[in-house]
Amino acid sequence: MDNYNTKQVEKKWQEHWDQNKVFTVSETTDKPKYYVLEMFPYPSGKIHMGHVRNYSIGDVIARYKKMKGYNVLHPMGWDAFGLPAENAAIKHGIHPDNWTTQNIKDMKEQLKLLGLSYDWDREIATCNKDYYKWTQWLFLQFYKNDLVYKKESRVNWCPSCETVLANEQVVSGSCERCDSAVGKRLLSQWYFRITDYADKLLKDLDALPGWPDKVKTMQGNWIGKSEGAEIEFKIDGLAKNIKVFTTRPDTIYGATYMVLAPEHALVTELVKNTNFEETVNEFINKLQHVSDIERTSADTEKEGVFTGRYCINPISNKKIPIYIANYVLADYGTGAIMAVPAHDQRDLDFARKYNIEVIPVISSSIDGETNIENEAYTQDGYMVNSEEFNNMTTKEAFPKICEKIESIDAGKVTTNYRLRDWLLSRQRYWGTPIPIIYCEKCGTVPVEEENLPVQLPIDVKFTGKGLSPLTTSETFMNAKCPKCGIMGKRETDTMDTFVDSSWYFLRYTDSQNDKLPFSKEKSKYWMGVDQYIGGVEHAILHLLYSRFFTKVFKDLDLLDIKEPFKNLLTQGMVLKDGAKMSKSKGNTVSPEEIIEKYGADTARLFVLFAAPPERDLEWSDQGVEGCYRFLNRVWRLVAESIEKDLFKRTKEDIDSQDKELRYKIHSTIKKVTEDLDTRFNFNTAISSIMELVNELYKYKEQSKILDGNLFKNGIETIVTLIAPFSPHIAEELWELIGNKTSISNLAWPEYERDALVKDEIEVVFQVNGKLKNKVNVSTNIDKEELEKLALQDEKVKLAIGEKNVIKVIVVPKKLVNIVIK
Ligand code: ANZ
Numbered sequence: 001m002d003n004y005n006t007k008q009v010e011k012k013w014q015e016h017w018d019q020n021k022v023f024t025v026s027e028t029t030d031k032p033k034y035y036v037l038e039m040f041p042y043p044s045g046k047i048h049m050g051h052v053r054n055y056s057i058g059d060v061i062a063r064y065k066k067m068k069g070y071n072v073l074h075p076m077g078w079d080a081f082g083l084p085a086e087n088a089a090i091k092h093g094i095h096p097d098n099w100t101t102q103n104i105k106d107m108k109e110q111l112k113l114l115g116l117s118y119d120w121d122r123e124i125a126t127c128n129k130d131y132y133k134w135t136q137w138l139f140l141q142f143y144k145n146d147l148v149y150k151k152e153s154r155v156n157w158c159p160s161c162e163t164v165l166a167n168e169q170v171v172s173g174s175c176e177r178c179d180s181a182v183g184k185r186l187l188s189q190w191y192f193r194i195t196d197y198a199d200k201l202l203k204d205l206d207a208l209p210g211w212p213d214k215v216k217t218m219q220g221n222w223i224g225k226s227e228g229a230e231i232e233f234k235i236d237g238l239a240k241n242i243k244v245f246t247t248r249p250d251t252i253y254g255a256t257y258m259v260l261a262p263e264h265a266l267v268t269e270l271v272k273n274t275n276f277e278e279t280v281n282e283f284i285n286k287l288q289h290v291s292d293i294e295r296t297s298a299d300t301e302k303e304g305v306f307t308g309r310y311c312i313n314p315i316s317n318k319k320i321p322i323y324i325a326n327y328v329l330a331d332y333g334t335g336a337i338m339a340v341p342a343h344d345q346r347d348l349d350f351a352r353k354y355n356i357e358v359i360p361v362i363s364s365s366i367d368g369e370t371n372i373e374n375e376a377y378t379q380d381g382y383m384v385n386s387e388e389f390n391n392m393t394t395k396e397a398f399p400k401i402c403e404k405i406e407s408i409d410a411g412k413v414t415t416n417y418r419l420r421d422w423l424l425s426r427q428r429y430w431g432t433p434i435p436i437i438y439c440e441k442c443g444t445v446p447v448e449e450e451n452l453p454v455q456l457p458i459d460v461k462f463t464g465k466g467l468s469p470l471t472t473s474e475t476f477m478n479a480k481c482p483k484c485g486i487m488g489k490r491e492t493d494t495m496d497t498f499v500d501s502s503w504y505f506l507r508y509t510d511s512q513n514d515k516l517p518f519s520k521e522k523s524k525y526w527m528g529v530d531q532y533i534g535g536v537e538h539a540i541l542h543l544l545y546s547r548f549f550t551k552v553f554k555d556l557d558l559l560d561i562k563e564p565f566k567n568l569l570t571q572g573m574v575l576k577d578g579a580k581m582s583k584s585k586g587n588t589v590s591p592e593e594i595i596e597k598y599g600a601d602t603a604r605l606f607v608l609f610a611a612p613p614e615r616d617l618e619w620s621d622q623g624v625e626g627c628y629r630f631l632n633r634v635w636r637l638v639a640e641s642i643e644k645d646l647f648k649r650t651k652e653d654i655d656s657q658d659k660e661l662r663y664k665i666h667s668t669i670k671k672v673t674e675d676l677d678t679r680f681n682f683n684t685a686i687s688s689i690m691e692l693v694n695e696l697y698k699y700k701e702q703s704k705i706l707d708g709n710l711f712k713n714g715i716e717t718i719v720t721l722i723a724p725f726s727p728h729i730a731e732e733l734w735e736l737i738g739n740k741t742s743i744s745n746l747a748w749p750e751y752e753r754d755a756l757v758k759d760e761i762e763v764v765f766q767v768n769g770k771l772k773n774k775v776n777v778s779t780n781i782d783k784e785e786l787e788k789l790a791l792q793d794e795k796v797k798l799a800i801g802e803k804n805v806i807k808v809i810v811v812p813k814k815l816v817n818i819v820i821k
């Protein structure tokens, strides 16, 4: 038999899987379904080790579940719209379409080298017309149901990408993509009404036991539900009220000033034609270019100016000054707060700076001790300085004060969310065009469904400056109004690529459908995704948006489920020398080179063996070498067995070595099955397979007479168990052993219970608690016999010597301890 030739073996089986459509699936089956999905890649042109890890994890699960008898859907596609293609166009003059198509082709070839069990017939690319047509169609359904709207607002603007960004794409004040400082601009933009679903998105996190807690916590914090009250304060000398949002109505007697966000609609009116107008306007201008994140960061100094106005606390009737300040944001709550410096640190910092009164209204003890210096008291406690509410606990006072506020018509209990509506429009070319036409007569008019897709034109100029490149295309810009027929102008913004990726998992269930984005029947059969795998960097945006889309689709009767992903696995990063592999750090290892040198089976085995999937994985050349040696060792074991015809050897009686081996075979099946089933402990599964390989070598070399049947069973077990991890070599060895069916279509082995019952067990003999010997005894041995055996043991006898036996303690099946003196 030949040596292990990775290239030959891997090519042969990749072609075999392709030609025989081994991983093509349909709904017509009597098996239970299993949908395993890895987050689809952006087609940058080259796969990296992070991809190899992500897809290897998915592939083990897919192949294992198939062998376990499931009808497995395992698809792959391309998140193909986005900025890099457009930047390449600007820089190198290549059309984004050509650039993307070529990259997809290249990356697909690289993925194929890994031998992943994808149903390539379902491949999608979000930049293809037959995909984005349906993204547009879905947009129209949102539009019809008032779930998408256009509004003018101050939005995050990246000066370098020349586009707006969603809040989610601003990372500590900088653009997520290019790291430039993000500013604010007043623009008219499209929004999805995701806030309508805030409560559902939060509540249903409880229905996701298969998600990591940390991801659920992150989503929960992002949605940011706060329960509190809206309270109206009358403005002194102006027939207007200011509404504040507070989570602490119980502190209302301690409100010593009021703060409006500088952008609050009432600010201009408050200071108009007063001495304060100038300073207030100056302050507003100064803040214009400071991002919200900077403004509210804990280490930013609290700053503000007095408006010259006062308002009246509706409960205490106290007159308090009105300020504007950097730390109050326009688009949270009502954009105004009652400031309680004694019990809120931000307010205290501000009050100390501007010499504003501090009134404690909560004490940590019932006797009314309060002492506020520079640290606010933010815990619960007992009410003080609060008239009829004094001496109540804060918990008791909270609802009572709310009741009072409601009874005098000064406000109501409310819930507030940190989540904002999702800004989806981008001033970019390489994205899904928004199917809207602006007509002078009819206003904003949606494109009719039968006229979809609104195609991206080819005749655009990429200058990298100014408006969306779509404005440079005459053919695109001018379009007839669907309502009245006169010439109108098309919307030139395109959609955020997160829109494309919020429903791709549904398209896979029905990727050829030309009547609908997906049919109800097919999505009903396959959804939800049984196992979703991807990076934790998508813990908020992508997952939240996909959940939102799924819930909307259910409400629009397009779908039957309320959550898209039943189980989520967030894989760790691939590190080299302790840092995340990245081009900029220059510490990458090329998957292609590793495959070239060792083969895909080794590459896969290494990334699965080196760490549990959720943990970070440190790259190790020795580790890769080790996996390669292991596969060679398996290969040689099979090769020798075939050459020496070992499987044909027969044996009359089974001896203890046979029994041991049989035990090992079946306990390995049990262990690997459990590791794959419940915990995805691929690394420990692989190490138990390695142990079994060692045992078989030992058996081959040391057994007096080799039992050919048992030995073959051991070898076949190894080959079957490694199939999900290193499928090419498994297929090849399986065939060499003489099997006709592809191992990919084989059933996963079941362990035999009786093989796991050892009829001999090891017991320990001790003298005065010290270990003297370990012996194997029959499981049926009784107490007296065990005691006799211990006392006759040579090593025990030696330890007793001339001394007297005082007592013998027997723990059946475990130990005998002999006490001597
Ligand atoms: C009075 C008060 C007293 C407050 C106290 C807190 C502690 P979360 O939990 O994040 O919802 N707030 C309200 N709107 C704001 C805005 N637009 N910009 C900045 N701060 C704002 O926090 C709600 C609390 O944050 C509110 O409750 C309000 O301050 C402040 F001892 O009101 B509180």
Ligand code: ZN
Pocket (backbone or CB within 6 Å): 439, 440, 441, 442, 443, 445, 481, 482, 483, 484, 485, 486
């Ligand atoms: Zn019209």
